[in-house]
Amino acid sequence: MMKESYVELVNDSLRSNWNLKAFSDYEGNGYTYAEVASHIHYLHQFYRDCGIKAGDKIALYGRNSSNWAIAYLSVITYEAVVVPILPNFTPNEVHHLMNHSESYILYASDSLWEPLEASKMSTLQISISLEDFSCLYAAKDNFSTNIQKFNQLKSNVLDKTCINWQTPSNEKLLAIIYTSGTTGFSKGVMLTHNSITANIVFSRNHMDLKPGDRILSLLPLAHAYGCSIEFLYPFTMGCHITFLGKTPSPQVLMQAFASVRPRLILSVPLILEKIYKTQVKTVLSTPRMKLFLSIPFVENIIYKKVLQKLMEFFGNNFIELIIGGAALNEEVQIFLRKIKFPFTVGYGTTECGPLITYAPWYENRLNSCGKCVDTLELKIDSPNPQQEVGEILVKGENVMVGYYKNQEATQEAFTEDGWLRTGDLGILDSDGFLYIKGRLxxxxxxxxxxxxxxxxxxxxxxxxxxxxxxxxxxxxxxxxxxxxxxxxxxxxxxxxxxxxxxxxxxxxxxxxxxxxxxxxxxxxxxxxxxxxxxxxxxxxxxxxx
Structure with missing residues (x-):
């Protein structure tokens, strides 16, 4: 069990960074750490007025936004359980997940709430808008009155004594993250405070952020990867997180990176692969450019120019770009390593909240996704892990406690001696770097x-x-x-x-x-x-x- 507590890290950050900007919506409004703390305090009061208890489930269904982040923090600091739902789940899937999780409260974007039917969510007591915290639906009048009371109070910024909530023990459940919304196949990953704490403590020890650093939240917050590394970790460091909240087209990304100039960037392979294929490879493959690249000193000048352009695309202020979610094309990796572009590839699963392996860009190796994080153990299920591919097995602080209401799937996910079966295949080199081959x-x-x-x-x-x-x-x-x-x-x-x-x-x-x-x-x-x-x-x- 981790000695640290994520909620304590949140509390320390709120107190230490009180006057700094905490959240902003891209091209919209934002909140200071003081305003976030005050909102959390008033939402706790709302939960108490509604009879919400520790361990009760509260769901979030919307695109990345400052209000989504505030709602999330208000839930986990209240000792309730947060249920993030991906915005591209269908209405029927949302109905099912709300019932399966037995969520009492649903925070939802207005446009996503519209096609939902409250009558099909048996435990739902109130739905709250992620646009302005107004009431979208209430089963009882007093619930509607309670959220109106919150909205009347929320603009009043309190002092630091408002941070008076209890710290949940690390074995308590923090989140249920659904990897599927299909009836009969729901797999709600149960992550404890210990799992999230392990992910955040590792990030704090190995990724170099400081108060005031800027982060651009691109990946869905309902995913463990985006939530932990673009939101939960930088929040504990006093960073200013800007939520994109819109489809990340190349034009939108270019403008957002230039405006925010983030210090740490998370991405999926597709973004880098698309830039390489459409803007780099096409230019460098012309006969004229091939001739220039054959001249050593000219080659170096060209590669420096390409590196400069790539750095500028991403805001020219970042220390590292971390790729996750899938493998990065080998040709792209070779080129980026040649020009010394600061990228690395990591590996994780929702079941580990998500981190499993990572190495900084200056240490990682071609086609590797780094070494096992220090809060886990990792092994390959094969007679010769350096030569024969086998399933990647892990155990340790990050690992889930199981799938919610699905004992059969939970039993299948673990070996008899407690190792989590990731379902991914890989090998290790002699220095412990992991190379993933594919899905089993x-x-x-x-x-x-x-x-x-x-x-x-x-x-x-x-x-x-x-x-x-x-x-x-x-x-x-x-x-x-x-x-x-x-x-x-x-x-x-x-x-x-x-x-x-x-x-x-x-x-x-x-x-x-x-x-x-x-x-x-x-x-x-x-x-x-x-x-x-x-x-x-x-x-x-x-x-x-």
């Missing part, structure tokens, strides 16, 4: 028993021109690559849909020459629509196999 359930066994990791092939295909996303599946003992093309990119180069099969087949043949024969792709199938995704934005592979 995605593994394809070749005709002669060879292990084929479709993610490795997809990583290559996704870097081809005119490819938006791809999926490698097995059909009749042959590998087939399904491709959803990027027609916007093709149109710019005056490439028609009719030409794409020939172009992709040429790329396929070139790729096959470089891959082992058992990993060769037999044919290409082009899809006219984007692949169907889960709420966590992973492709639903089972629909295409």
């Amino acid at each position: 359930k995605n593994l394809i066994v070749g005709p002669s028993g060879q292990n084929i990791y479709p993610e490795e092939i997809e990583s290559i295909i996704n870097n081809w021109p005119y490819v938006s996303e791809s999926l490698v599946v097995e059909r009749k003992n042959k590998l087939v690559a399904l491709i959803y093309p990027n027609m916007e990119e093709a149109d710019k180069d005056k490439i028609s849909e009719i030409q794409l099969p020939e172009i992709f087949n040429k790329f396929k043949d070139e790729m096959n020459k470089k891959l082992p024969a058992y990993m060769n792709v037999n044919r290409i199938e082009i899809y006219s629509h984007e692949f169907e995704k889960t709420p966590k934005n992973s492709i639903k592979r089972f629909l295409y196999t």
Whole structure:
């Protein structure tokens, strides 16, 4: 059990950074740490007036915002349990998750609340707007009166004595995070205060932030990754967190990075891969540029210019960009390492809240996602972890206590001696750096028993021109690559849909020459629509196999 407490870290930060800016909505209003503390105090009073007790569930359903963050902190400092719900869950899924979690209160964005039906959420007592904390629905008049009272008080900023809430013990439940909203398949990951504390303490010890540093919150706060590293950790350091709250298109991102100039950046691979493919590779691949790159001193000048442009895109003020959620394409990694761009790749799961491995950019290795964090143990389930791929198993402070109301899934998730099965496959090198090969359930066994990791092939295909996303599946003992093309990119180069099969087949043949024969792709199938995704934005592979 961790000796530190996340709620105590929150309290210390509120007191130490009282007059600093805490939260801002991008192109909107914000709050100081003093105003956040006052809001939390008044929301606690609202919960008491409504009869909410320690351990009761309170759900959040909306895009990233300052009010979302305040609501989250008010719940966990009250000893209630927060239930973050991804904004792309459907109304029926939200109804189910509200009932499954037995949540009494729902904070919701106005637009997301509109299609919901209160009558289909049996435990719901009140729904509160994440726009302005107004009442969207109340089962009883006194609940509506209580939130009106909060809204009358919230503008009154209190002094530091308002931080008088109790610190929950670390074994208490802090959050239930649902990885699926489907009825009958709900997996609500139960994370304790200890799990979140372990993640935040590791981050405080290994990621260098200080009071006043700026953070741009891009990733969904209902995800463990974005919530822990873009919100919960920097809040304890006195940082100023700006919530983007809108779709991160390239134009929006460029403007937001330039405006906020964040000190630490979290990203998914797609953003870096897209920048490399559309803005770097296309320029460096021209015959003229290839000639310049063959001249050593000119090559260095060009690479310095590219590095400068990339740094400027991300605000030119960050110490590190951390990639998570999926593997980063090897070609992109090699190039970024060559120009000394400060990026690293980490690894985690919701079940660990999320951190499992990390190494700073100047230590990490090509294709590795770092070393096991010091609050966990990690091992590979294979006879020779440095040579033979096996399932990644972990145990320690970060690990969940199980899935809410799903004992069967909980038992399946752990070995008999208490190791969490991550479902991911990997190997370790002699220095403890982890290399992920793919998901256990995605593994394809070749005709002669060879292990084929479709993610490795997809990583290559996704870097081809005119490819938006791809999926490698097995059909009749042959590998087939399904491709959803990027027609916007093709149109710019005056490439028609009719030409794409020939172009992709040429790329396929070139790729096959470089891959082992058992990993060769037999044919290409082009899809006219984007692949169907889960709420966590992973492709639903089972629909295409």
